[in-house]
Amino acid sequence: MIEWRDISLQLGETRLFAGWSARVSKGERVRIRGRSGAGKSTLFQMALGFVEPDAGTVRVAGRPLTDDTVGEIRRQIAWVPQTVELGDGTVRQAFHDVVAFRANQALDASEAQMRALLERLALPSKTFEQPVSQLSGGERQRVAFAIAVLLRREIYLLDEPVAALDPHATAAVRRVLDDLGPETTVAVILHGDDWDDYREIALT
Amino acid sequence: MNASAPELGWLSLLAAIALIAVPLGASSRLRLGLGRSIAVATARMVVQLALAGLYLRYLFAWNLPWLNLGWLLLMITAAALSACRNSELAWRTMLGPTFVATAVPALLVVTYVNAVVLRLDQVFEARYLVVIGGMLLGNTMSGNIIALTHFFHSAKADAGGYHFRLACGATRTEALRPLYREATRRAMRPFLATMMTLGIVSLPGMMTGQMLAGASPVDAIKYQMVIMFAIFTVLTTGVVLSLRLGSAVGFDRRGRVRGSIFEA
Numbered sequence: 001m002i003e004w005r006d007i008s009l010q011l012g013e014t015r016l017f018a019g020w021s022a023r024v025s026k027g028e029r030v031r032i033r034g035r036s037g038a039g040k041s042t043l044f045q046m047a048l049g050f051v052e053p054d055a056g057t058v059r060v061a062g063r064p065l066t067d068d069t070v071g072e073i074r075r076q077i078a079w080v081p082q083t084v085e086l087g088d089g090t091v092r093q094a095f096h097d098v099v100a101f102r103a104n105q106a107l108d109a110s111e112a113q114m115r116a117l118l119e120r121l122a123l124p125s126k127t128f129e130q131p132v133s134q135l136s137g138g139e140r141q142r143v144a145f146a147i148a149v150l151l152r153r154e155i156y157l158l159d160e161p162v163a164a165l166d167p168h169a170t171a172a173v174r175r176v177l178d179d180l181g182p183e184t185t186v187a188v189i190l191h192g193d194d195w196d197d198y199r200e201i202a203l204t
Numbered sequence: 205m206n207a208s209a210p211e212l213g214w215l216s217l218l219a220a221i222a223l224i225a226v227p228l229g230a231s232s233r234l235r236l237g238l239g240r241s242i243a244v245a246t247a248r249m250v251v252q253l254a255l256a257g258l259y260l261r262y263l264f265a266w267n268l269p270w271l272n273l274g275w276l277l278l279m280i281t282a283a284a285l286s287a288c289r290n291s292e293l294a295w296r297t298m299l300g301p302t303f304v305a306t307a308v309p310a311l312l313v314v315t316y317v318n319a320v321v322l323r324l325d326q327v328f329e330a331r332y333l334v335v336i337g338g339m340l341l342g343n344t345m346s347g348n349i350i351a352l353t354h355f356f357h358s359a360k361a362d363a364g365g366y367h368f369r370l371a372c373g374a375t376r377t378e379a380l381r382p383l384y385r386e387a388t389r390r391a392m393r394p395f396l397a398t399m400m401t402l403g404i405v406s407l408p409g410m411m412t413g414q415m416l417a418g419a420s421p422v423d424a425i426k427y428q429m430v431i432m433f434a435i436f437t438v439l440t441t442g443v444v445l446s447l448r449l450g451s452a453v454g455f456d457r458r459g460r461v462r463g464s465i466f467e468a
Contacts, residue, residue, distance in 0.1 A: 049458045050367050067457035075373050085365030087382055103373035144368070151372060 001026040001155060001185040002047050007056035009042065016042055017053065022201050029177075030187045031195050034203030040189045041082060043203075044157045048074055060155070075103055078148030082159040082189075084140040086132040091118075091143050094132055098147050109150040117146040122172035138164030142173065149176065156186045163191060170194075221246070260334065269328035276314075276337045280307045283341040287348035287446070293356060293454075294467050301449030302348060309441035310340050317434050336431065339410065343395060343435045344442040351391035351443045352450060355383055359454075359461045366459075376451070376459050384447050391443045395436060402432070 003023040009016045016039035024030045045051035049070040058065040060073045086094035121142040162170040231238040284302040288295035314337050318327045369379035414424040454465045
């Protein structure tokens with residue numbers, strides 16, 4: 001589903017990748033581990049076309065990522081970055097902003113669904129009306145994750161989604177991921193030994 | 205009785221220039237390191253205004269519509285170039301969009317003012333086209349500098365939200381909307397503040413000049429209002445257009461800010 005093939009990338013002074021390859025198959029659950037600064041988030045950025053490797057190819061759903069395919073590829077991926085920015089309004093506004101994008105208008109994503117998802121992700125029910133600026137980093141990530149789920153994408157790329165969460169909230173995130181269905185593909189950047197039932201991709 | 209200001213002789217002008225010794229002295233005393241800039245700015249201003257006096261005299265005397273229009277286009281080019289330079293963007297890439305974004309609203313509004321508001325017989329009359337045009341351009345230029353600097357800087361430095369919106373299916377324009385909004389707001393705010401305090405804190409230069417030259421305050425004020433509405437309209441549309449057209453050349457097909465845009 002996602003393939004990084006013979007990737008070389010240097011950012012500034014740091015050589016992040018030199019002929020590096022990995023792949024995630026359709027329906028697979030993968031955890032990506034590595035020391036900080038090893039390029040874990042950069043893998044996601046490359047899959048989304050925000051960072052271009054110096055050499056090598058990125059393929060998503062069988063197609064190489066190019067200027068022409070990048071738009072469609074992005075619409076197959078749900079991405080929860082480590083630091084989530086959702087504008088300066090409320091969660092409700094952030095939700096409506098995303099739903100209003102032309103590409104998402106065919107989706108049927110209602111406020112009720114959003115509220116239900118936030119609740120399943122162990123967020124208090126008032127979260128929906130709260131200004132994003134009042135939310136913690138972990139709460140914002142879960143809001144972004146809820147939006148991502150409602151977009152019904154095939155691939156989920158989550159960047160340390162549970163790093164800031166207590167065990168209860170972590171379990172909630174995990175449950176929602178487990179319920180996504182066997183045809184969805186999930187790659188999660190994790191610290192430590194959590195979620196060892198996911199196949200590991202290690203970065204050195 | 206002659207109500208207008210006394211004619212200025214060369215000696216009087218020299219006496220006015222002598223005032224510059226005060227900021228010069230302050231710069232040296234406070235070690236601001238601006239002595240050179242003050243000297244250069246003073247010299248440039250004197251020379252540019254002297255030249256302006258000269259060309260305006262001829263433009264007014266000849267009063268050829270095509271020449272007036274051509275002169276205005278030249279002024280627009282200078283304003284667009286200065287906007288690119290001062291926002292530290294690559295002018296080779298940005299001049300085109302900034303020029304169009306400045307020219308279209310400026311020409312439309314100055315024509316509207318001359319034809320509909322002032323009801324001139326000759327719409328492209330030098331006195332009005334060049335003078336009013338210049339006032340519209342100066343303010344639009346300042347607005348563009350604020351807007352373009354903020355917009356491209358935040359598209360590069362705070363790419364997080366922008367990238368997240370792209371990943372959520374937004375088109376480039378949809379993803380940039382909050383950035384457009386903030387940049388436009390920032391560009392409009394100083395002029396809005398000016399409008400709020402006009403007549404209380406500041407008497408604008410144009411009005412002061414008119415009154416010094418003998419016009420009645422009421423006439424001067426009416427003209428000032430016309431100008432303020434015109435400036436505000438051109439400023440707003442100019443900034444909106446600059447951001448839109450500028451982002452058409454400032455981003456690559458993957459929606460990333462082109463690094464080359466910052467190579468001034």
